[in-house]
Amino acid sequence: MPDATLADRAIVMRQARLHARISRRRAVSMLAWVLCGAALAALCLSIVWIIGLVLVRGIAALRPSLFTTVTQGTGGGLLNAIEGTCVLAFGTLLLVIPFGISAGIYAAEFRSSVWARVIRFLSDVLVGLPSIVLGYFGYVTMVEGLGWKFSVAAASITLAIICLPYVARTTEVALGEVPQSLREAAYAMGAGAGTVTLRISMRLAMPAVVTGVLLALAISVGETAPLLYTAGWSNYTWNGHLTGSPIGYLTYVIWAFINEPFAAAHALAYAAALLVTGMVLLISVASRMILLRAQRRM
Amino acid sequence: MKSYRAHLLAAGVIGLGTALAAPSQAAETRVLETGSSLLYPLFNLWVPAYTKDHKVEITTQSTGSGTGISEAVSGLAQIGASDAYLSPAMRKQHANMLNIPLAISSQMVNYNLPELNGRHLKLSGPVLAGIYDGTITDWDNKQIARLNPGVKLPHHAIIPIHRTDGSGDTFIFTQFLSDSTPHWQQAHGYGTTISWPAIQSEIGAEGNQGMVNALQQNPYSVAYIGISYKGAITQNKLGEAALENRAGKFVLANDKTVQAAAAALGGKTPADEAVSLIFQPGAESYPIINYEYAIVDAQMGNPPARDVRDFLSWSIRPDGGNAPHFMNQVNFVALPAAVRRLSQKQINEIGKEQNASN
Amino acid sequence: MTGARRAPGFGIGMNFRRLMAILGGSVPVSAVAIVLFLAVYAWPAIRFNGFGFIASNSWNLGSLYAEPVSQGGAMILPGAQYGILFLIVGTLLSTAIAMLIAVPVGVGAAVFLAEALPGRARLWLSFLVEMLAAVPSVVFGLWGYAVLIPLLGHYIFPLMTGLLGWIPWFGEPAGSGYGLLTAGLVLSLMIVPLIAATLRDAITAQPMYMREAAAALGATRFETIWKVILPGLRPVLIGAGILATGRALGETMAVLMVSGNALNVLPHSIYAPISTMAAFIASQLDSALQDPTGMATRALAEVALVLCLIAVLVNVLARLILARATAATSQQRA
Numbered sequence: 001m002p003d004a005t006l007a008d009r010a011i012v013m014r015q016a017r018l019h020a021r022i023s024r025r026r027a028v029s030m031l032a033w034v035l036c037g038a039a040l041a042a043l044c045l046s047i048v049w050i051i052g053l054v055l056v057r058g059i060a061a062l063r064p065s066l067f068t069t070v071t072q073g074t075g076g077g078l079l080n081a082i083e084g085t086c087v088l089a090f091g092t093l094l095l096v097i098p099f100g101i102s103a104g105i106y107a108a109e110f111r112s113s114v115w116a117r118v119i120r121f122l123s124d125v126l127v128g129l130p131s132i133v134l135g136y137f138g139y140v141t142m143v144e145g146l147g148w149k150f151s152v153a154a155a156s157i158t159l160a161i162i163c164l165p166y167v168a169r170t171t172e173v174a175l176g177e178v179p180q181s182l183r184e185a186a187y188a189m190g191a192g193a194g195t196v197t198l199r200i201s202m203r204l205a206m207p208a209v210v211t212g213v214l215l216a217l218a219i220s221v222g223e224t225a226p227l228l229y230t231a232g233w234s235n236y237t238w239n240g241h242l243t244g245s246p247i248g249y250l251t252y253v254i255w256a257f258i259n260e261p262f263a264a265a266h267a268l269a270y271a272a273a274l275l276v277t278g279m280v281l282l283i284s285v286a287s288r289m290i291l292l293r294a295q296r297r298m
Numbered sequence: 299m300k301s302y303r304a305h306l307l308a309a310g311v312i313g314l315g316t317a318l319a320a321p322s323q324a325a326e327t328r329v330l331e332t333g334s335s336l337l338y339p340l341f342n343l344w345v346p347a348y349t350k351d352h353k354v355e356i357t358t359q360s361t362g363s364g365t366g367i368s369e370a371v372s373g374l375a376q377i378g379a380s381d382a383y384l385s386p387a388m389r390k391q392h393a394n395m396l397n398i399p400l401a402i403s404s405q406m407v408n409y410n411l412p413e414l415n416g417r418h419l420k421l422s423g424p425v426l427a428g429i430y431d432g433t434i435t436d437w438d439n440k441q442i443a444r445l446n447p448g449v450k451l452p453h454h455a456i457i458p459i460h461r462t463d464g465s466g467d468t469f470i471f472t473q474f475l476s477d478s479t480p481h482w483q484q485a486h487g488y489g490t491t492i493s494w495p496a497i498q499s500e501i502g503a504e505g506n507q508g509m510v511n512a513l514q515q516n517p518y519s520v521a522y523i524g525i526s527y528k529g530a531i532t533q534n535k536l537g538e539a540a541l542e543n544r545a546g547k548f549v550l551a552n553d554k555t556v557q558a559a560a561a562a563l564g565g566k567t568p569a570d571e572a573v574s575l576i577f578q579p580g581a582e583s584y585p586i587i588n589y590e591y592a593i594v595d596a597q598m599g600n601p602p603a604r605d606v607r608d609f610l611s612w613s614i615r616p617d618g619g620n621a622p623h624f625m626n627q628v629n630f631v632a633l634p635a636a637v638r639r640l641s642q643k644q645i646n647e648i649g650k651e652q653n654a655s656n
Numbered sequence: 657m658t659g660a661r662r663a664p665g666f667g668i669g670m671n672f673r674r675l676m677a678i679l680g681g682s683v684p685v686s687a688v689a690i691v692l693f694l695a696v697y698a699w700p701a702i703r704f705n706g707f708g709f710i711a712s713n714s715w716n717l718g719s720l721y722a723e724p725v726s727q728g729g730a731m732i733l734p735g736a737q738y739g740i741l742f743l744i745v746g747t748l749l750s751t752a753i754a755m756l757i758a759v760p761v762g763v764g765a766a767v768f769l770a771e772a773l774p775g776r777a778r779l780w781l782s783f784l785v786e787m788l789a790a791v792p793s794v795v796f797g798l799w800g801y802a803v804l805i806p807l808l809g810h811y812i813f814p815l816m817t818g819l820l821g822w823i824p825w826f827g828e829p830a831g832s833g834y835g836l837l838t839a840g841l842v843l844s845l846m847i848v849p850l851i852a853a854t855l856r857d858a859i860t861a862q863p864m865y866m867r868e869a870a871a872a873l874g875a876t877r878f879e880t881i882w883k884v885i886l887p888g889l890r891p892v893l894i895g896a897g898i899l900a901t902g903r904a905l906g907e908t909m910a911v912l913m914v915s916g917n918a919l920n921v922l923p924h925s926i927y928a929p930i931s932t933m934a935a936f937i938a939s940q941l942d943s944a945l946q947d948p949t950g951m952a953t954r955a956l957a958e959v960a961l962v963l964c965l966i967a968v969l970v971n972v973l974a975r976l977i978l979a980r981a982t983a984a985t986s987q988q989r990a
Contacts, residue, residue: 022874029878033772039764043852044781046845047788050799073342073358102679115677122684124975128967129690130906130934133960136941137690140697140953149374150330161686168683194672222792225908225938232374235357236328245328246357254794255909256360258801259507261530273795284790288783361942368945385721387733387948457832462917464943491943493716493735494919501832501929502917504939515806516832 051277058274061267071235071248074257075264078272080237084248085221085276087238088231091156092220096163097213103164104171104209109197119168127165134158135226143230150232150246158230159223163216170212174205207294214287218280224251250276327605332359333366333379334466335506336403336524337590340628341379344619348612354605360505364464364490370593371395376602377610378593381466381524382490383572394597397572398644399589400613401620402560402631404551405470407539407586408531409520410513411437411452415537418550420445422542423478423577423585429520430458430475431482431495437518445542455499457519459512462502464490467509470576470588471522477577478544478585510534522586525551526628543585544577551584556631559583567637571644589637590630596647603649610645614638691968694961701954702961704730705738709958712739713920717943717952724949731949738955740962742922746836746930747963749923750911751904753840754847758900761844762851763893767881769852770859782856789849797913800842805914809833813927831927834916839930842910847900854896858889891981898974905967908934933963 069077103123107116138158148154178201186196202209232246233256239245253272257265331341338360345356361369363380370378371392383397407421425441428434434441438451461468472488486492494500501519503512509521510530520539523531531538540548549555562578575587592610613619620632633641702709718733725734769782813830821827862885870880886893916929917939923930937956944952 025879026876029876032878032882033768036764036768037772039761040768040781040785042761043765043788043848044784047784047791049803050791050795050845051787053799053803054795072346099679099682102676103683104680106673106676106680109676110673115681118684119680122687124971125691125968126683126687128902128906128971129687129964130908130967132906132908132934132938133694133964134690136937136957136960137693139941140957141693143374144372161690164683164686168680192672197672218790222794224792224794225934228938229941232330233357233359234328234330236355239328246330251792251794254798258798259505259511260360261507261510261527261533269798273798276792277790277795280790280792281787284786288786364946365942368942372945385946385948387722387724388946391948455829462919462939464946487719487722487735489717489720490946491717491720493714496713496919496921498921498924498928499829501834502919504917512832515809 054270054273054277057267057270061271062274066268066271070237071253071268073235074260074262075268076235078250078253078268078275080235080248081250081253081272082275083237084231084234085250085279087152087247088155088159088227088249089217089220091152092159092163093213093217095156095160096167096216099160100164100167100212100216101171101209103168104212105175105197105202107168107172108175109193109201120172123165123168126161127169131162131223132225134162135229138226139229148243150230151241151243152231152238152245152247153242155227155231155247158226159220162223162226163219166215166219167209167212170215171205171209174208174212175201177208178204207290210290211287214283214290218283221279221283222251222276224255227251228255327354327601329354329356329377329602329605329609330359330369330375331356331377331379332361332369332375333377333593334363334381334590335360336363336381336405336467336526337379337400338506339526340401340590340619340624340630343624343627344613347624348609348619352605352608352612354609356609360507362461362463362490362505363466363469366466367464367490367593370595373595376594376598376606380591380593381588382469383589383591384593385489389570389572394595396594396596396644396647397570397589397591398594398610398641399571399633399637400592400610400641401590401625401633402556402575402587403590404525404556404584404588404629404631405467405586406523406525406528406531406551407520407541408513408523409537409539410517411537412517413452414449415535417449418538418540419449420542420548421539423474426520427475427479427482429456430460430497431485432497445548452518454518457499457501457516458497459501459503459509459516459519459521460494461491461504461509463504465505466490466588467506467522467524468492470574470586473574473576474586477574478542510536526630528629541585543581543583544579545581545583547581549582549584551586551629553631555582555584556587559585559587560631560634565636567640569640569643571637571640587631594648596650598649600649607645607648610648611642614641614645691961691964694957694964698954698957698961700730701738701951701958704728704732704951705955705958708737708739709955710739710744710962711741712737713742713922714739715742715920717947720946730951732951733947733949736947736951738952738958739920740933740936740959742918742920743931743933743936743959744962745922746915746918747905747932747934747966749836750839750843750915750930750932751901753837753926754843754904755897755901757840757844758848758851759893759897762848762896763855763886765848765852766855766859767886769856771877771881782853785849785852788845789853791846793846793907794909794913796842796846797910800838800910800914804842805833805838807833808838813837817927825925827925829925829927831925831929832916834914834929835927836915836923836930837926839911839915839932840926842914843904843907846907846910847904850900850903851893851896854892855889858892859885862888891978894974894977894981898970898978901970902967905970906934906963907932908938911935912938933959937963 066077070080103119107119110116138154142148142154186200233252234246234248250272254269257269341358363382366378366380369375438453469490476483476488501512503509506524506527509523513521514534540550542548558580559578562580577585714737716737718736722734724731809832817828817830867880870884911932912935918929918931944956
């Protein structure tokens with residue numbers, strides 16, 4: 001009888017230690033979840049705060065005249081800036097779509113070739129180059145070197161170079177998802193590389209490729225530093241010249257006008273911030289919806 | 299069906315592109331003015347008034363005198379606004395550049411001292427030099443107290459604020475420090491940008507507007523700010539210092555003191571008008587005044603040359619840009635008649651070679 | 657089939673490849689052109705500056721109003737010297753602080769998003785986090801300047817010096833709100849979505865059997881994530897981390913508006929003003945253009961070159977670490 005109680009006691013004590021360890025682990029896990037939740041909460045608070053600031057002060061500054069008058073000194077409207085942003089975005093996409101998608105196609109379809117590897121590596125290098133460096137490059141080579149002055153051409157080319165690696169990489173990844181069997185079937189039916197890629201692989205990869213292009217659009221709308229040195233600034237709407245004439249853009253207004261000690265300037269800055277952030281968010285939402293719809297179809 | 303969509307998309311894209319590319323205005327000349335943040339408020343008053351009756355599109359930018367000079371030299375801007383004239387080396391390298399005074403402005407030394415913003419603290423060049431090179435570190439320093447007997451100065455570190463961008467305000471301020479303090483002239487000199495002595499608490503700001511903001515956000519700071527921002531200073535209830543002039547008197551910047559300093563120069567403005575008005579003699583002279591320059595390329599080609607000439611000619615006229623109602627809004631002083639004639643002579647040089655063929 | 661030389665459709669075979677190669681060559685050509693251009697343009701400055709460039713804190717454009725003199729084999733303004741140690745330190749420190757904040761917060765948020773939330777909440781909160789990635793950097797700068805700096809400078813920093821002042825680098829003076837910690841904070845907000853979104857996708861993609869196995873062994877939900885799922889995702893975390901570092905290193909506008917723009921001084925506390933290479937190039941280009949000898953713009957090009965080299969180095973390092981980590985995990989699985 002005494003031996004049994006000793007043994008029982010040992011068992012009970014071992015059970016107790018085990019339970020203690022489990023409760024400790026549970027407590028630690030609970031604490032960990034709280035910390036993770038706090039991290040997420042901090043993030044969400046920040047985004048609400050930033051977007052909230054832009055929304056509140058931006059909406060307060062919105063008036064119909066913003067869209068119909070040009071900037072006059074530190075007041076006026078945003079017509080020139082809005083139009084300029086659109087022109088620059090259009091110019092950038094015009095350049096980045098053919099060149100970027102081709103780079104992605106080559107890297108995906110001729111994957112093991114030397115050139116594809118060069119493209120892939122240097123694409124990573126290009127994506128790591130800070131945008132101010134590209135702006136500086138654009139300033140010295142195009143604005144000054146080629147004598148284009150502040151111009152749509154210099155700005156669009158600089159923005160296009162910034163966006164190239166994003167479009168190339170998205171296209172490459174998208175094409176990589178296309179099953180090889182599809183390509184083989186197409187080749188077996190006698191199609192050449194062009195047909196296979198453009199009419200078959202690209203069609204399947206299109207949603208993801210479009211996402212990459214939309215990303216390029218978002219970048220060209222939201223960039224500031226390189227444009228300061230390639231597009232300059234203009235208080236008037238675009239006069240149609242690709243070189244020799246500066247152009248306005250929304251991010252300039254945010255950067256330059258928030259510092260002016262005039263309330264009208266601040267209002268313009270917040271309105272511009274609202275427009276830019278709104279545009280980029282819209283593009284981001286569109287991107288996501290395209291991907292979701294494509295996934296659902298698959 | 300699919301080709302319809304593709305064609306529609308293409309049409310939409312082309313349509314959008316054409317709409318955006320369509321020239322918005324017919325052949326109106328575009329002029330870019332960039333540079334001095336001190337001149338910027340005045341240009342923003344001039345441009346709407348001028349373009350009401352004249353067909354030209356002038357864009358104004360506040361980027362700092364350094365940018366004004368460099369962009370005018372490289373042809374990116376047609377009018378470079380600058381509080382500083384071109385350096386001798388620049389003038390040698392670009393002999394076709396003109397510095398054309400448009401008005402006379404001045405510079406304040408402002409501070410943010412919680413109890414003393416209402417009264418005008420007395421400061422001098424050597425004291426400011428000491429503050430900006432770190433030898434005078436606290437507001438209740440003996441040298442400041444000596445200039446301000448009976449004033450209760452706070453025991454707190456001074457936060458000097460300087461410009462980070464290439465600035466005409468830095469140019470005239472450091473000229474003042476150099477002229478009044480030989481030690482500063484030797485150690486640091488003057489320029490649109492200098493290597494500011496490293497002081498732990500100092501702050502760099504962009505543009506006059508940045509200086510006003512930094513001053514307002516940092517109690518116990520001191521900054522040099524162009525007179526056209528006097529409104530912002532009074533609005534934010536910040537302080538303005540009375541500066542010691544060459545005659546030993548402490549003066550504030552106003553029309554009388556600025557005109558006294560300008561008159562002290564006598565007829566000594568040279569033809570190229572690149573001259574410093576800093577620290578002029580005279581009991582009433584304000585020590586930091588300067589010509590506000592338009593840096594312009596005399597060899598400018600003709601579509602902008604004629605418009606630039608016309609605009610600049612209007613801006614120096616006493617019934618045009620130099621009229622009292624413009625000058626008073628920015629606290630500038632109109633050009634004296636002799637200087638105006640020199641400026642007009644330089645303005646006539648713009649596009650002169652091309653003029654012959656017109 | 658014998659008579660048909662050309663296949664139906666485009667059938668442009670080899671020419672298509674060549675066309676893609678040429679158009680796609682814009683990527684390598686741009687990358688090489690930019691780095692080569694910087695190197696060539698900066699060469700006179702590199703030769704003039706020597707190693708002192710990255711070792712000294714002496715950025716001085718010289719007497720802009722004096723006559724150029726000949727020194728060290730080049731024409732420069734008297735007193736001109738270019739040393740950017742403070743920029744390198746500012747860049748590395750601000751990026752380091754940004755990563756120190758962003759990685760734990762990003763991992764925590766990703767874990768919570770992937771595991772602790774029901775479907776709809778997960779969708780909406782993930783979207784919220786990704787919205788942070790969509791905000792342009794100048795808007796971050798705007799918010800930092802208008803909201804964060806007054807808050808930090810007037811309330812939080814003085815509180816921190818009070819509570820944490822005994823730790824070196826956390827003590828007085830609390831500064832004005834413009835400085836290293838503020839820049840690091842704003843940068844971390846900009847890079848956190850990268851880490852959180854990538855990791856969250858990777859966690860949700862992990863197969864259920866791993867979770868089930870861990871649960872069968874008695875692990876708590878969190879222990880499953882921490883000890884079983886996450887270790888396998890180390891390559892993903894490293895990849896996202898590298899991209900984030902790259903972005904933080906090159907960030908210009910937001911840093912320009914909140915960092916305080918220090919010149920020739922190294923920060924002595926986390927509240928002290930700093931300058932980063934990217935922001936410096938943007939803010940000093942105008943002054944440098946006033947140097948009639950042109951040496952200043954070439955010195956700025958040298959700064960850009962150093963920045964590029966650091967960015968490329970980080971990238972290459974990432975690939976090496978990534979390759980080794982992927983090999984290790986695949987070995988583990990095998």
